Amino acid sequence: MADKTLRDILQAHGLKSTFQRLSILEYLMTHETHPTAEMIHDDLSDISLATIYNTLDKLVDVGIIIVIDTLKDDKRHYDYYGEPHYHIINSNTNEIIDADNFDVAPLFEAARQVSGLNITGFHIEIYGVDPDQAK
Amino acid sequence: MADKTLRDILQAHGLKSTFQRLSILEYLMTHETHPTAEMIHDDLSDISLATIYNTLDKLVDVGIIIVIDTLKDDKRHYDYYGEPHYHIINSNTNEIIDADNFDVAPLFEAARQVSGLNITGFHIEIYGVDPDQAK
DNA sequence: AACTAAATTAGAATAATTCTAAAAGAGGGA
DNA sequence: TCCCTCTTTTAGAATTATTCTAATTTAGTT
Numbered sequence: 001m002a003d004k005t006l007r008d009i010l011q012a013h014g015l016k017s018t019f020q021r022l023s024i025l026e027y028l029m030t031h032e033t034h035p036t037a038e039m040i041h042d043d044l045s046d047i048s049l050a051t052i053y054n055t056l057d058k059l060v061d062v063g064i065i066i067v068i069d070t071l072k073d074d075k076r077h078y079d080y081y082g083e084p085h086y087h088i089i090n091s092n093t094n095e096i097i098d099a100d101n102f103d104v105a106p107l108f109e110a111a112r113q114v115s116g117l118n119i120t121g122f123h124i125e126i127y128g129v130d131p132d133q134a135k
Numbered sequence: 136m137a138d139k140t141l142r143d144i145l146q147a148h149g150l151k152s153t154f155q156r157l158s159i160l161e162y163l164m165t166h167e168t169h170p171t172a173e174m175i176h177d178d179l180s181d182i183s184l185a186t187i188y189n190t191l192d193k194l195v196d197v198g199i200i201i202v203i204d205t206l207k208d209d210k211r212h213y214d215y216y217g218e219p220h221y222h223i224i225n226s227n228t229n230e231i232i233d234a235d236n237f238d239v240a241p242l243f244e245a246a247r248q249v250s251g252l253n254i255t256g257f258h259i260e261i262y263g264v265d266p267d268q269a270k
Numbered sequence: 271a272a273c274t275a276a277a278t279t280a281g282a283a284t285a286a287t288t289c290t291a292a293a294a295g296a297g298g299g300a
Numbered sequence: 301t302c303c304c305t306c307t308t309t310t311a312g313a314a315t316t317a318t319t320c321t322a323a324t325t326t327a328g329t330t
Contacts, residue, residue, distance in 0.1 A: 016276070016277075016326090016327060016328075017327080017328095018276095018277065018278080018326075018327070019326095020277080020278070021277090036317090037317085037318080038317085047278090047279095048278065048279050048280070049279095049280095049318095050278075050279060050280075050281090050318095050319085050320090051277080051278055051279070053317095053318065053319075054277075054278080054319095055277095055278095067205070069204050069205060070202070070204060070205075070258055074286095074287080074288095074316090074317075075317070076317085076318090086242075086246075088246045088249060088250045088252065090250070090252060091255065097249065097250050099245070099246065099249040099250070101245045101248065101249060102241070102242050102245045102246075106237070107221075107237050107259070107261065108261065110234070110236045110237045111221075111223045111234065111237075111261040111263065112263070113236065114223060114232065114234040114236055115223045115225070115232050115234070115263055116266065117223065117225060117263025117264060117265065117266065118263055118264050118265075118266050119261055119262070119263045120226065120262050120263055120264055121261075121262045122259070122260065122261050122262065123205055123258070123259070123260045123262075124242070124257070124258070124259050124260075125257065125258045125259075126242065126243065126246040126254055126256075126257050127254070127255050127256045127257065127258075128246065128247070128250055128252025128253055128254045128255055129252060129253050129255055130252065130253075131251065131252065131253050151295095151296060151297075151307070151308075152296080152297095153295075153296075153307095153308065153309080154295095155308080155309070156308090171286090172286085172287080173286085182309090182310095183309065183310045183311070184287095184310095184311095185287095185288085185289090185309075185310060185311075185312090186308080186309055186310070188286095188287065188288075189288095189308080189309080190308095190309095209285090209286075209317095209318080209319095210285095210286070211286085211287090
């Protein structure tokens with residue numbers, strides 16, 4: 001992961017580059033674990049927890065990452081959002097799978113028709129269970 | 136709203152009928168406000184806040200209602216889930232619109248293909264802004 | 271190199287939600 | 301109808317993820 005690229009991403013969204021932001025962004029881009037603020041802080045322990053939260057908020061605001069807060073653990077999980085995608089959550093394990101094999105255009109159009117709004121984004125979570133488990 | 140019907144709904148999901156559960160369920164069925172626990176407690180002030188939370192958890196567990204916790208206000212909102220539907224959120228006002236003009240079957244099939252899971256449910260939030268507002 | 275607005279930080283504060291343990295109630299059976 | 305047992309309700313305390321504060325440091329520009 002070239003440092004240059006990370007700086008470019010931040011700059012493209014109007015964010016100053018700092019050691020902390022570069023580290024956190026790289027962390028999110030290279031981990032598929034959908035971590036919480038605390039999990040990031042455990043691994044990047046030189047960065048204060050306040051900065052972890054501040055930075056995550058900023059990255060969410062500009063759309064670089066998104067929040068997943070529909071898990072049962074009462075914590076916010078974060079996900080690098082380079083390309084739009086949806087989430088499949090295994091209710092047996094709470095594992096989150098990224099997927100993009102679905103065209104959201106018809107859904108956007110349906111939402112526009114109902115609401116009259118300009119659609120700007122979406123959050124989709126699909127829940128499932130292991131096929132051999134009762135529920 | 137016949138009391139009988141409310142009891143039937145609870146019973147069909149294996150929940151005992153209590154005055155508190157009947158009141159909270161009726162409240163959710165007759166309000167389109169997607170209330171928080173606190174909002175429900177404000178209106179049903181004879182019911183303790185602990186019971187509001189306990190009951191909401193139970194109703195979510197059996198699938199009678201669902202949680203919406205992707206708003207910016209850091210509170211959980213609850214929604215009667217008589218029929219499956221998705222949510223359109225106006226980012227200017229945080230208003231939540233219920234909509235069902237979209238067939239989720241293709242999305243379920245896509246998710247099944249990717250994950251191999253038995254799909255059990257979904258949460259969809261579509262975000263939009265008023266057309267005449269920049270963003 | 272200096273300047274200024276923005277970012278970082280430690281620690282305190284907040285507040286939504288959960289927990290505890292005691293009292294009340296629901297529903298089934300006799 | 302009256303127990304009986306298990307579940308539900310409750311007030312208030314406890315928890316904890318997240319936010320706030322105010323002082324320090326830093327990034328990016330002149």
